[in-house]
Amino acid sequence: xxxxxxxxxxxxxxxxxxxxxxxxxxxxxxxxxxxxxxxxxxxxxxxxxxxxxxxxxxxxxxxxxxxxxxxxxxxxxxxxxxxxxxxxxxxxxxxxxxxxxxxxxxxxxxxxxxxxxxxxxxxxxxxxxxxxxxxxxxxxxxxxxxxxxxxxxxxxxxxxxxxxxxxxxxxxxxxxxxxxxxxxxxxxxxxxxxxxxxxxxxxxxxxxxxxxxxxxxxxxxxxxxxxxxxxxxxxxxxxxxxxxxxxxxxxxxxxxxxxxxxxxxxxxxxxxxxxxx
Numbered sequence: 375x376x377x378x379x380x381x382x383x384x385x386x387x388x389x390x391x392x393x394x395x396x397x398x399x400x401x402x403x404x405x406x407x408x409x410x411x412x413x414x415x416x417x418x419x420x421x422x423x424x425x426x427x428x429x430x431x432x433x434x435x436x437x438x439x440x441x442x443x444x445x446x447x448x449x450x451x452x453x454x455x456x457x458x459x460x461x462x463x464x465x466x467x468x469x470x471x472x473x474x475x476x477x478x479x480x481x482x483x484x485x486x487x488x489x490x491x492x493x494x495x496x497x498x499x500x501x502x503x504x505x506x507x508x509x510x511x512x513x514x515x516x517x518x519x520x521x522x523x524x525x526x527x528x529x530x531x532x533x534x535x536x537x538x539x540x541x542x543x544x545x546x547x548x549x550x551x552x553x554x555x556x557x558x559x560x561x562x563x564x565x566x567x568x569x570x571x572x573x574x575x576x577x578x579x580x581x582x583x584x585x586x587x588x589x590x591x592x593x594x595x596x597x598x599x600x601x602x603x604x605x606x607x608x609x610x611x612x613x614x615x616x617x618x619x620x621x622x623x624x625x626x627x628x629x630x631x632x633x634x635x636x637x638x639x640x641x642x643x644x645x646x647x648x649x650x651x
Contacts, residue, residue, distance in 0.1 A: 387524035388490025531613035542620035
């Protein structure tokens with residue numbers, strides 16, 4: 375079961391939605407919640423920046439202003455978190471390092487990292503609305519992510535699982551089941567293949583695993599050459615409350631999570647995405 379949650383705070387709409395989702399999940403499961411702000415001192419203080427002759431005073435003044443703003447932004451995010459929590463207990467942590475190494479280390483002591491899709495986490499810029507830190511956390515982190523879009527659709531539909539029978543897909547499915555994230559919702563396991571029969575057999579494999587955990591699961595066969603589009607279309611049609619996906623590298627659904635396909639799915643999904651590499 376889910377025992378600990380780390381949520382990354384900042385002032386973006388996605389981060390605020392992630393904060394609220396993490397608080398709700400902590401309330402429902404009893405998991406310990408940690409709210410983290412990233413001060414990003416390596417960038418706010420520009421430790422390795424080359425300074426032209428006579429520019430040291432300007433740099434010192436600029437860096438001091440950046441540090442002050444980062445601290446003020448962090449305090450505001452923590453204050454808003456306290457208001458949103460409304461008395462629900464949680465821990466606070468201020469991370470001095472850059473976003474990627476800071477969250478990789480902090481995430482190692484938690485079961486799940488909840489992050490806003492558009493989180494800037496200090497001075498980082500998003501790429502078409504997707505936080506660059508997400509890719510690093512997926513590639514190098516050991517923990518699954520719950521990526522929350524700005525203004526997520528709070529649908530009452532099923533959880534939609536993308537499954538291709540690969541090891542990453544199996545691990546993502548296992549973590550989802552063991553962490554107890556189904557919230558009592560029905561589950562649809564979607565698999566893509568060249569024929570309906572092949573896709574249905576693959577999806578049934580995922581359903582069998584979920585049923586062993588006492589979860590209601592129904593297979594969903596998808597036939598076509600653009601699995602990311604197929605999965606997103608199914609999520610819309612079913613009004614899915616969450617997408618569950620692994621991280622893949624080969625054919626079929628595995629093309630979802632390489633390069634631009636990963637980026638496109640995260641960018642376009644209107645519901646939270648549970649993802650693991």
